[in-house]
Amino acid sequence: MTAPFEQTDDSVVVIIGTGAGGGVLANELAQKGVSVVSLEAGGRYLPEDFINDEWESFGQLAWTDPRTTSGDWRVAKDFSGLPAWIVKAVGGTTTHWAGASLRFQEHEWKAATTYGEVQGANLLDWPIDAAEMAPWYEKAETKLGVTRTGGRPGLPGNNNYKVFEKGAKALGYSEVHTGRMAINSEDYDGRLACQQTGFCFQGCKWGAKWSSVYTDIEYGEATGNLEVRERCHAARILHDDSGKVTGVEYFDADGNLQMQAARIVCVAGNSFESPRLLLNSASSMFPDGLANSSGQVGRNYMRHMTGSVYGVFDKPVRMWRGTTMAGIVQDEAKHDPSRGFVGGFELETLSLGLPFMAAFLDPGAWGREFTTALDGYENMAGLWIVGEDMPQETNRVTLNHDVTDQFGLPVVNVHFDDHPNDVAMRNYAYEKGMAIYDAVGATRTFPTPPYPSTHNLGTNRMSENARDGVVNKWGQTHDVANLFVSDGSQFTTGAAENPTLTIVALAIRQADHIAREMSAGTL
Amino acid sequence: MQKSASSGQAHRGLTRRQLLSRASAAGASFVVGAGFIAAPDAAWAAETVALKPGSFATLVQMARDIYPHDHVSDEYYVIAVRGYDSAEAAEGIEAGIAALDAAAQGRGHASYLAVSWERERVDILRAMEDSPFFQQIRGGLVTGLYNQKAVWPLFGYEGESFSEGGYIDRGFDDIAWL
Numbered sequence: 175m176t177a178p179f180e181q182t183d184d185s186v187v188v189i190i191g192t193g194a195g196g197g198v199l200a201n202e203l204a205q206k207g208v209s210v211v212s213l214e215a216g217g218r219y220l221p222e223d224f225i226n227d228e229w230e231s232f233g234q235l236a237w238t239d240p241r242t243t244s245g246d247w248r249v250a251k252d253f254s255g256l257p258a259w260i261v262k263a264v265g266g267t268t269t270h271w272a273g274a275s276l277r278f279q280e281h282e283w284k285a286a287t288t289y290g291e292v293q294g295a296n297l298l299d300w301p302i303d304a305a306e307m308a309p310w311y312e313k314a315e316t317k318l319g320v321t322r323t324g325g326r327p328g329l330p331g332n333n334n335y336k337v338f339e340k341g342a343k344a345l346g347y348s349e350v351h352t353g354r355m356a357i358n359s360e361d362y363d364g365r366l367a368c369q370q371t372g373f374c375f376q377g378c379k380w381g382a383k384w385s386s387v388y389t390d391i392e393y394g395e396a397t398g399n400l401e402v403r404e405r406c407h408a409a410r411i412l413h414d415d416s417g418k419v420t421g422v423e424y425f426d427a428d429g430n431l432q433m434q435a436a437r438i439v440c441v442a443g444n445s446f447e448s449p450r451l452l453l454n455s456a457s458s459m460f461p462d463g464l465a466n467s468s469g470q471v472g473r474n475y476m477r478h479m480t481g482s483v484y485g486v487f488d489k490p491v492r493m494w495r496g497t498t499m500a501g502i503v504q505d506e507a508k509h510d511p512s513r514g515f516v517g518g519f520e521l522e523t524l525s526l527g528l529p530f531m532a533a534f535l536d537p538g539a540w541g542r543e544f545t546t547a548l549d550g551y552e553n554m555a556g557l558w559i560v561g562e563d564m565p566q567e568t569n570r571v572t573l574n575h576d577v578t579d580q581f582g583l584p585v586v587n588v589h590f591d592d593h594p595n596d597v598a599m600r601n602y603a604y605e606k607g608m609a610i611y612d613a614v615g616a617t618r619t620f621p622t623p624p625y626p627s628t629h630n631l632g633t634n635r636m637s638e639n640a641r642d643g644v645v646n647k648w649g650q651t652h653d654v655a656n657l658f659v660s661d662g663s664q665f666t667t668g669a670a671e672n673p674t675l676t677i678v679a680l681a682i683r684q685a686d687h688i689a690r691e692m693s694a695g696t697l
Numbered sequence: 698m699q700k701s702a703s704s705g706q707a708h709r710g711l712t713r714r715q716l717l718s719r720a721s722a723a724g725a726s727f728v729v730g731a732g733f734i735a736a737p738d739a740a741w742a743a744e745t746v747a748l749k750p751g752s753f754a755t756l757v758q759m760a761r762d763i764y765p766h767d768h769v770s771d772e773y774y775v776i777a778v779r780g781y782d783s784a785e786a787a788e789g790i791e792a793g794i795a796a797l798d799a800a801a802q803g804r805g806h807a808s809y810l811a812v813s814w815e816r817e818r819v820d821i822l823r824a825m826e827d828s829p830f831f832q833q834i835r836g837g838l839v840t841g842l843y844n845q846k847a848v849w850p851l852f853g854y855e856g857e858s859f860s861e862g863g864y865i866d867r868g869f870d871d872i873a874w875l
Contacts, residue, residue: 332864368865532843
């Protein structure tokens, strides 16, 4: 069924990455009859392969190739070689994601206009808006089977949610529910309903959570128009004298350098690998890297303002039972500068197993203050804070020429400093999170620092003007007409919402655009 | 519970720490106390391979002082640091233990194991917590201790549930005290 294409076939669209952006784009193009070769650095793991054991699963799925870090974020100290907790596998981080599927709020498309001048922030309005995106969001919600949209019922609340809900309502929050989730509340699209098994972060063994590896990738392959080459690591994008891209050099599973010709190249390797590939593709014509005439490739790295709060109670909660992200408070997602910061945040339940709780509750901590917290593990409830962080030009992915990967390619250094707005929002959110648990009788609460980043955004941002960013409103690079960016790195700003639904909506829209332009002969 | 340094522990007979200390002083091959010599699976209680027995005993005490859980028995800490008893690791570990003992001696104790109160042992560890040796041991324990499946039930953690069909019919929403 899988279509094998010749490496010399320069009629194909080459897509690098198979996650929420690349995986969806590949399928959408294949459904329209476009020939696609997808290069995926990782291997293919399906529900039967997923492992419900945190560290073992991490070893199976996580991207652990070398990276370096700098800046004042605590991740640079505690997890200096692991700036992000993302996946190297077919399906990318859609195996790991929690499933929260929220649309941006209308004002978040226009952050610069809405928030005004924020010192030190490199804010910009998106060149698209809520009205433009509404139909694409609806297609994305239908594809993912998002609960509480399209008439699909919500998921039932687990123990962790019940504690969270009671505390939130006691504080007067009203937008409290079990979320809009790409986890089936009833059988959908040939996949089972959620069995409340936990381990959403380790790949859903029931297939109840949407992941591109067992949906879009398989549907695309079934058309005969999509070939996925696994364990193929893109190294460099090639171009001709006219400045159009012509193909992609990659290392195959045996470490041999190969080249696939291309009519169009779409980069969807997440917000570290995508700019890394553009920067590693520098040439005499593009000495600063491909599509980087603005100097913005790698800049404006955003990771969402995050943090967690865990509360310990005098009786068991057993938060690990059931859906990991089992509910949400949306009251704080609004823009209300009277709180002391611009933008807003969501509160979403979260749980970690004992092994990850030990690693992430307070990295580096030891002694009884720490261990008595873990002694209360069974009585713990947990929530995650996800809010809009400020883009800053100096928060940046660059090539680190002192460190190379297994292929001899320079790795990325990820530099991140919190913006004062991020700090103010986090401190406010910590207080609210702790108050939620205090309201239900917590005996102790823990404002837990951010984990290695799961939401990596903004390093090839979308802009109206070529000088301000890397891609236009279609994700097409300003500099190279047949080169696209198809992942979260094209985010102009991060909004308060988990990014996957927006990445998927943008990919569906981009596929429509690319197919139309190909038919018109303009690409 | 303990009234004083001299009475509290002594009243209950030899403590695990003192047993370990005695083993060390006597140069005994076995570094484990009575509580786990009796365990059916005694693989972890075998003779040390590369480390001095006393050094291994000190390592176990250090592990417990870093991540103390009074309801978790020594055998799990032994398992957590067992990997350091190897030809490759021994030199660095012996040097680290020597530094630990030197710090204890600087406070008037015979050795780290001879320090009676956890609080004082923790003071010694705090003073060296930025050292590569301390960070090696602490970092290794995060997985070495907490990723032992046998430890999980001691914290109430149930691990995977897929093999039992998840919790949909087994209490995912059974909280009754709210």
